Amino acid sequence: MTFFSLTLILIALVTFVAGQLFLKRAMEFVSRSSFRNPRFIWLLSAGICSMAISFFLTLGLLQHFDLSYLYPFQGLSIIMITLLAAIVLKEKLTLQLAIGALLISAGVALVSLS
């Protein structure tokens, strides 16, 4: 693993997490107003662009590494999204939710390490 590939893995992870947060924000807007709301369109586009960058980076990484090597990093996305949803989106994060998310992250990392 080179510094370059690690950087690409991290960028793929961060753009994925950011995309999820944008999409959640966008769908919260739809609940309150219409699909033509410019802010909704902006948030949805930002989410889709972010996820698209992550998708193509992951596809490129898959051509160089095994899935089982890249997948443990998915475990990190659970922790990042749960934490950021609580901080950025002000979702309620109970102790139980945090423990559940940590257990699932650890489980995903163990399953994918081979």
Add this chain to the structure above:
Amino acid sequence: MRDRPSGFFNPWFQLALSVVCVLASELLLKRGASDTANPASAWSWTGISGLASPLVWWAIGLIIISFLSWLYVLRYIPLTIAFPMSRVVDVLVPLGCWIFLGEVISARRWVGIALVIIGLAVLAKPVARFEERL
């Protein structure tokens, strides 16, 4: 809060649909990406060459379906609950390989699968509380 739709439009059903589509697309993507791998190309890190594989296009179709149902899920379920639950897919992949392909699951993998299942069980209580509020 609004009435929760039932049947096909139930958010939990849509979450399950999204997970199944992701599961199938992951397997197709890996096959498609490996078929078209050309590490010598300067563009190989962008993944663009993967588009030459029909399997990658099938996977993209499934990803679009899972994306739409995921957007629907986000309308109803908080990200702190929906996202960790959606990662059950990471356990379904090795379990699917074990059941359908007869692959062996190592002890470490079984421990990981057990951890994810315990994690989901821990999530069950906040989910039940959230359901009461709906």
